[in-house]
Amino acid sequence: MRHGPPAFSTAQKPWPTEFLCYKNLWRYPMSTNETDTALYRRDFHAWAQQQGALLRRRADGALVNDSALDWSHIADEIESLGRSEESTLSSMIGTIIEHLMKLQASPATDPRRGWMETIFRTRKAVARHLRKNPGLKSMLATMVTEETPDARQTVLYALDLYGKQPRLDVNSLTYSAEQVLGEWYPPDQ
Incomplete structure (x- = not known):
């Protein structure tokens, strides 16, 4: 059994590039058909990876759709850390x-x-x-x-x-x- 991310060629990716985040060479697909709040509730880890990638891209000057950032939950999690x-x-x-x-x-x-x-x-x-x-x-x-x-x-x-x-x-x-x-x-x- 193969472990790790699926092996797709660039042309075969089942999701668009803008819905990928990269962390330690692993790729986490970001669903386009569920709200950020639903992902937050369903899979916190995937949500955190997604939001972290979006924030890093924005900090690096990339154009990021602000509506993709789950600002309310990001604020909640930062306060929770405190x-x-x-x-x-x-x-x-x-x-x-x-x-x-x-x-x-x-x-x-x-x-x-x-x-x-x-x-x-x-x-x-x-x-x-x-x-x-x-x-x-x-x-x-x-x-x-x-x-x-x-x-x-x-x-x-x-x-x-x-x-x-x-x-x-x-x-x-x-x-x-x-x-x-x-x-x-x-x-x-």
Whole structure:
């Protein structure tokens, strides 16, 4: 069985050249009988390839029929990428808060080094993420505030799961963005 794009000579192509996009030498036919919205819903990958090719052609100065560009969904997907970056950062911040709380509230001694390692590793990941997305820095304090209640619930659940009583009231624990993202660790209790 042959894999890859169909082998057509130039004269045999079953679709016009203007409905081809090129990506890594593979050709994706673009249907002329369905709307861009229908393709977006039916085959997101094909839609993304099509729209990317059209945008690249337009950026290169080629004449592109603007009605072939699915502007509404392109805008939605770009905004979605931004939300995804926010969500990734927020999740990492939640992980740091959870482990800071475990260090303060848990009487267990064995997992402490692992929690500290997780905090260290996640802080480094946050720093890398912020270097690539500096516009997210203005959201850090809000993310710390928003992630704290979920971290509390997770810590209380984990302590209960292991039959441990917290050493202090987990609901009283709060952290600043500087504590969460800096080099601060809670003092040994």
